[in-house]
Amino acid sequence: PCQIGNGASYRGTVSVTRTGKTCQRWDRLFPHVHDRTPHNYPSSGLEENYCRNPDGEPGVWCFTTNPLVRWERCEVPVC
């Protein structure tokens, strides 16, 4: 239930951003087109719409389902 370091190995199921926005599924390109897909990042656990860190951010994050906010960090405690 916590992220180690920058959360690259986090495989929990938090799927909401720190401001309460629902995460966009990683395998969808709507509302945000992106290249952080399970195909491009096969070992980053990009399942469903769970918060993850496939690309070296300081902590787990996700694209949001709010078209005005592309991506946001998620509130997952550091271990």
Ligand SMILES: O=S(=O)(Nc1cnn(C2CCNCC2)c1)c1cc(Cl)ccc1F
């Ligand atoms: O298609 S994207 O992946 N979309 C995107 C937008 N913001 N991000 C950030 C997500 C969190 N980590 C930093 C990039 C990714 C994308 C990647 C790059 Cl390198 C540049 C533009 C861009 F559109």
